[in-house]
Amino acid sequence: MAQAVQASIGDSEFDRDTSVTARAPGVYDAELSAGWTIIRAVNGGYLLAMLGRALQDTLPHPDPFTVSAHYLSASQPGPALIRTETVRTGRTLSTGQASLIQHEADGTEVERIRVLATYGDLDQLTDEVRTAATPPDIPPYENCLGTADGPQPPVAGSSAIMDRLSMRLDPATIGWAIGAPSGKGEMRGWFALADGRDADPLSLLLTVDALPPTSFELGLRGWTPTIELTTHVRCRPAPGPLRVAITTRNLAGGFLEEDVEVWDSRDRLVAQARQLARAPRT
Amino acid sequence: MAQAVQASIGDSEFDRDTSVTARAPGVYDAELSAGWTIIRAVNGGYLLAMLGRALQDTLPHPDPFTVSAHYLSASQPGPALIRTETVRTGRTLSTGQASLIQHEADGTEVERIRVLATYGDLDQLTDEVRTAATPPDIPPYENCLGTADGPQPPVAGSSAIMDRLSMRLDPATIGWAIGAPSGKGEMRGWFALADGRDADPLSLLLTVDALPPTSFELGLRGWTPTIELTTHVRCRPAPGPLRVAITTRNLAGGFLEEDVEVWDSRDRLVAQARQLARAPRT
Numbered sequence: 001m002a003q004a005v006q007a008s009i010g011d012s013e014f015d016r017d018t019s020v021t022a023r024a025p026g027v028y029d030a031e032l033s034a035g036w037t038i039i040r041a042v043n044g045g046y047l048l049a050m051l052g053r054a055l056q057d058t059l060p061h062p063d064p065f066t067v068s069a070h071y072l073s074a075s076q077p078g079p080a081l082i083r084t085e086t087v088r089t090g091r092t093l094s095t096g097q098a099s100l101i102q103h104e105a106d107g108t109e110v111e112r113i114r115v116l117a118t119y120g121d122l123d124q125l126t127d128e129v130r131t132a133a134t135p136p137d138i139p140p141y142e143n144c145l146g147t148a149d150g151p152q153p154p155v156a157g158s159s160a161i162m163d164r165l166s167m168r169l170d171p172a173t174i175g176w177a178i179g180a181p182s183g184k185g186e187m188r189g190w191f192a193l194a195d196g197r198d199a200d201p202l203s204l205l206l207t208v209d210a211l212p213p214t215s216f217e218l219g220l221r222g223w224t225p226t227i228e229l230t231t232h233v234r235c236r237p238a239p240g241p242l243r244v245a246i247t248t249r250n251l252a253g254g255f256l257e258e259d260v261e262v263w264d265s266r267d268r269l270v271a272q273a274r275q276l277a278r279a280p281r282t
Numbered sequence: 283m284a285q286a287v288q289a290s291i292g293d294s295e296f297d298r299d300t301s302v303t304a305r306a307p308g309v310y311d312a313e314l315s316a317g318w319t320i321i322r323a324v325n326g327g328y329l330l331a332m333l334g335r336a337l338q339d340t341l342p343h344p345d346p347f348t349v350s351a352h353y354l355s356a357s358q359p360g361p362a363l364i365r366t367e368t369v370r371t372g373r374t375l376s377t378g379q380a381s382l383i384q385h386e387a388d389g390t391e392v393e394r395i396r397v398l399a400t401y402g403d404l405d406q407l408t409d410e411v412r413t414a415a416t417p418p419d420i421p422p423y424e425n426c427l428g429t430a431d432g433p434q435p436p437v438a439g440s441s442a443i444m445d446r447l448s449m450r451l452d453p454a455t456i457g458w459a460i461g462a463p464s465g466k467g468e469m470r471g472w473f474a475l476a477d478g479r480d481a482d483p484l485s486l487l488l489t490v491d492a493l494p495p496t497s498f499e500l501g502l503r504g505w506t507p508t509i510e511l512t513t514h515v516r517c518r519p520a521p522g523p524l525r526v527a528i529t530t531r532n533l534a535g536g537f538l539e540e541d542v543e544v545w546d547s548r549d550r551l552v553a554q555a556r557q558l559a560r561a562p563r564t
Binding site: 065066068070072073087088093095097111114115116117118122125126127128129130131132133184185218227228230232234235248249250251252253254255257268269272274276 | 347348350352354355369370375377379393396397398399400404407408409410411412413414415466467500509510512514516517530531532533534535536537539550551554556558
């Protein structure tokens, strides 16, 4: 999408579509946008960012340090309710809980996601870093492949979310798109929001669940639903596109883990995440 | 401790000390044993196993598949209350929540740990495994070092839990005990319960938080309190001692992650866990 003016943190499609409106203390109205769907399902990372925003409003600390989400049922575009609870507040950290709820036609509440999260203030951390982690070996942005470059993904249907992401996958992890999966549990690529909004801790919650599942490269086709996803935000990302590397080592008994690293333009490990997902039933 | 008869799953010190008594639906009385303390703090993995047992009683599925725990305040030996809630029940998975609570002298409730967990039935999973993970390279049990073999750990005081564990650390990761830490964020060893009780999914919740922190090998001394710990149990462990390998790659801003793998005697990856911890303040 052509953008006349680059969007900014606080004034972007992502910010508007993840906004929540306090109805009462700890109760928020939200609208799940159809713009962040994959086929008919609303992306789990987008929903997590929305829950993260409600918790940011509830808790005294601004930044998600660790967010554990258990996915209960598939969300639908449309109205939703978020309930939050302050579990504990401390000097440097506070912990909260949030639930995303939608209503059936008869008014019955259905819980979609439940989250436990501990927040802090990334700007209060020291700059000290001792790391053995190195950025993933991803080809330059221009040598990676965008959604316009290749054939359709193996799941049929349109994915509105792709219009909102500027994502380019490492050619080494995109064999699945041409029927030649590598057999390795790896997925890597560049990630940015299409309107140019820079990354922040809330958008990282989207980033960790935005790439195609590693199961595609393992030769499996179909839904790989997240059971649980825990994300650690380790520092505030610098402006510029992010690099995302996902690894699956163990597909066993119909379940797999996805280990996610997100690196910023200053070569800092800004987020680590791991999810347990159900393998496609083939 | 000499044992006349080998303990078994269901009839062991671990089972007795993690037992909970239902007082009402979703309300359990528990006693935090002083036998599982490190200095004065009750071990977080022991507490997690106790919460896991309460959830096992609450939910229709028997085995923890993924357990996310946020640690709120330090538990003390003595009476405790566990409250559980069934969040969702499905055909193959169910999700619950649990809180561990203790009371101040004036009766005020203080929450120690809050947990979200999704349970299933490990015996219903297929045997299919496709894994790129390999067991850690740990010397044979007899070449690893037990607590009786070396000097005291860098945290002064007695640790009752060491009497209950049969743990032997890889000499390559025990430099901290003689003032010569490797500088690498690695900790590895053999793990079993001292009374010979075999591992099960509940005891794995203890195992993932039982080794000394990797921060010791990074040359840091002192408490490394867990902020959040998420554990995936991937299959039911076979009898015999377990191998545990912990890696820290990123110590940044005063926080570090610990990535834990647990392998059984049949060379299967039985659990994966990751925690976010606060680095010792040096």
